[in-house]
Amino acid sequence: MKSPDRPKKLSLAFVRNVATPGRYYDRDGLILVVSAGGAKRWVQRLTIGGRRRDIGLGSAYRITPAAARRIAAKNRLLARAGEHPLAAPAVSRGSQEARPQTLARFVLNRFRRRKAEEKGAKAAREEYGLMRNHIHPIIGRRPVADLTSAEIRDALEKVRKVNPNVAKAARTRLIEILDEAVRDGFRKDNPADHPETRVLPAPKRTTAEGDKRKARVLAELPSLLQVLEASPRRPSLLRLIRFNLLTLRAPQECRLARWEQIDLQARLWRFPKMQAEGGAVVEFGLLDAHIAILEEARQIAKGGGTGWVFYNPQNIGAPYKANASYKAMRDLEFDIQVLDFRRAHEYLNRTASHEQSDLEAWLAYLQSAPTISS
Structure with missing residues (x-):
């Protein structure tokens, strides 16, 4: 044989x-x-x-x-x-009327093909289960060629009310599925990849215990800023923490900041937004306090030859690791994490009698604390 x-x-x-x-x-x-x-x-x-x-x-x-x-x-x-x-077009038995390709049928065919490829079978099953259980009951019978962003938005909103994380995952899958539909000629655009289909995050729940911690962190931040400015140890890392505290940007954005992103003359910091889909570029206006930290960081890095704004002296040419700031603040005997900066700022906005959302007001608040007694 x-x-x-x-x-x-x-x-x-x-x-x-x-x-x-x-x-x-x-x-x-x-x-x-x-x-x-x-x-x-x-x-x-x-x-x-x-x-x-x-x-x-x-x-x-x-x-x-x-x-x-x-x-x-x-x-x-x-x-x-x-x-x-x-x-x-699929032709029904005894009928010559063509039936359009529905979303459910397209997803099923995609699932069968991905399984047949004998790679990524687990991911294929997870995708199919997600679509079958949450999206197909709402818009599964709609033709792929006729789906609109509004229909997808409404479907995702229904899922979001039950579970925001599932809705976010479903949108990601829909974008991939309908990208394939575009490549295969079913339609010319991807209605899922549209700003109106973005899944809004679940409202943050506030608890008495959480507010108690935020109030305590908010009270300690001015003291932390003064300690960071005065400490002679780990100058690059402590300036990174100060920069994060005064910009309120995502920790990873500050940690991975590079000199080519900084325009001191225009007073701008241009960088990809870490928590946004597609890596949209953000233009962040630099205040005097930000520029002062950057100038100090350049002197420490001897002109910025490593490329990183806050370079790691223990590993030349590499940025700090994600847990470096946490360890530094623990060594300074502050029970505060970098993520607490934004939470404390949000708490201040919620509890203050006047608007404190702009960075200049935030900076003024941090600098208004009494001098720490030695």
Whole structure:
């Protein structure tokens, strides 16, 4: 018998009796896939739009080799004509009316194909389960070509009311799925990748214990700022903490700041926003206090030759690790984390009788504390 990994015409008896796991090739890219659990399915490998794709054709227990071969031949003709086989209109029995490709059907075909590729099967199952359980009941019957951003927004909003994290994950999956729909010619744009479909974060719950900690941190921050300014140890790291405290930016944005992002003449810091999708560039206006810290950091780094604004002297050419600031404040005997800076600022906004949201007012608040007695 010929080697099973070489193209040949598979017989019905062979398909019924083969039990050894593997991939058995036929003609027109048709492949019989036998899993370790005994499941058998048909897969067809085609080149569509310059990309190699594996398309699931169904169970080998229900589809005979002859029927699978006929489907494969039709799919190959469509692919050679520049069309996607799954985009071909499905025709109901006894009817000539074409049915559009629904979101649920498109997701199912994507799931079958990804499973057939025998890589990322776990991710494929997770994606399909997420869509089937949360999105399909709402917009699964809508044609892929007709879906709008408003429909996706409304669907995600319903999911968000139950679980914001699930809604956020569903949006990410929808963007990937509809990107594929665009590549496959089902539509020209991706309605999920639109600002109006963004999932708003869940409102933060306030507790008496949480507010008590925030009030305590807020009271200690002016003292922390003065200690950071006066301490002669770890000058680069302490300036990083001061910079984070006075800018209220994400810790990673400050820690990974580079000199090419800094324009001292224009008083601007341009950097990719770490917590935003797509890495949108942020322009942050620098105050005198920020520029003073940057000038000090440049002197410490001898002109900024490492590229990092706050370089790690223990590992030249590398930034500080994420937990460096936490360890430094613990050594200074302050029970405060970098993430507490923004939380304390939000608490001040919520409890103050006047608006304190701008950085100049925040800086004035931090500098208004009495001098620490030695």
